[in-house]
Amino acid sequence: xxxxxxFPSHSVIEKGQTVTxxxxxxxxxxxxxxxxRVMGKEIKFLLHFVKESKQDExxxxxxxxxxxxxxxxxxxxxxxxxxxxxxxxxFCASSLGGVVQGTDTQYFGPGTRLTVL
Amino acid sequence: xxxxxQIPQYQHVQEGEDFTTYCxxxxxxxxxxxxxxxxxxxxxxxxxxxxxxxxKKQKRLTFQFGEAKKNSSLHITATQTTDxxxxxxxxxxxxxxxxxxxxxxxxxxx
Numbered sequence: 183x184x185x186x187x188x189f190p191s192h193s194v195i196e197k198g199q200t201v202t203x204x205x206x207x208x209x210x211x212x213x214x215x216x217x218x219r220v221m222g223k224e225i226k227f228l229l230h231f232v233k234e235s236k237q238d239e240x241x242x243x244x245x246x247x248x249x250x251x252x253x254x255x256x257x258x259x260x261x262x263x264x265x266x267x268x269x270x271x272x273f274c275a276s277s278l279g280g281v282v283q284g285t286d287t288q289y290f291g292p293g294t295r296l297t298v299l
Numbered sequence: 300x301x302x303x304x305q306i307p308q309y310q311h312v313q314e315g316e317d318f319t320t321y322c323x324x325x326x327x328x329x330x331x332x333x334x335x336x337x338x339x340x341x342x343x344x345x346x347x348x349x350x351x352x353x354x355k356k357q358k359r360l361t362f363q364f365g366e367a368k369k370n371s372s373l374h375i376t377a378t379q380t381t382d383x384x385x386x387x388x389x390x391x392x393x394x395x396x397x398x399x400x401x402x403x404x405x406x407x408x409x
């Protein structure tokens with residue numbers, strides 16, 4: 183079974199540019215999450231999709247970040263315009279759902295390392 | 300918001316020795332998960348603890364969940380070079396999102 187995949191693995195952009203990250207969850211997983219790890223800090227939750235709906239976007243830093251999951255399959259996270267403090271590793275995770283809320287396992291993708299210069 | 304504190308941040312261990320990493324939450328957790336991230340890799344799920352006072356073992360790894368469901372620990376016995384990496388705890392409070400500790404980065408000297 184294929185795991186969570188993310189593209190690109192690395193992205194280097196200049197401040198003010200736009201970047202779009204993509205996540206393909208494990209097939210059949212309704213739940214999709216975005217997390218971010220800024221250098222030297224803990225991994226932080228950004229948002230959670232259940233199928234195509236945003237269930238919780240309380241972790242999104244500001245309105246420069248836009249996540250979508252059209253069709254309930256893959257998801258994109260767009261940063262526009264990018265700022266220096268957006269640099270970090272963006273992880274996507276997915277889980278099957280359908281069990282007692284908050285007990286299913288989240289499987290993480292390899293992450294996208296974003297560097298904003 | 301919910302905070303999960305994890306210590307130590309770094310653990311340098313002699314091969315064959317034991318060590319423990321600890322996580323403490325400011326609020327009661329519904330469950331806690333542990334992940335391991337190898338250098339250059341991504342977090343890989345190790346285990347989930349749900350019940351108060353729960354103890355689970357995976358070979359040389361022992362995971363505990365506190366009675367008050369606010370703290371957890373991971374104890375590794377007879378450390379091997381394959382144990383190198385960063386160990387994260389991640390707590391949940393009745394919903395899906397994970398609140399991660401800062402991680403304990405383990406290095407092993409042979």
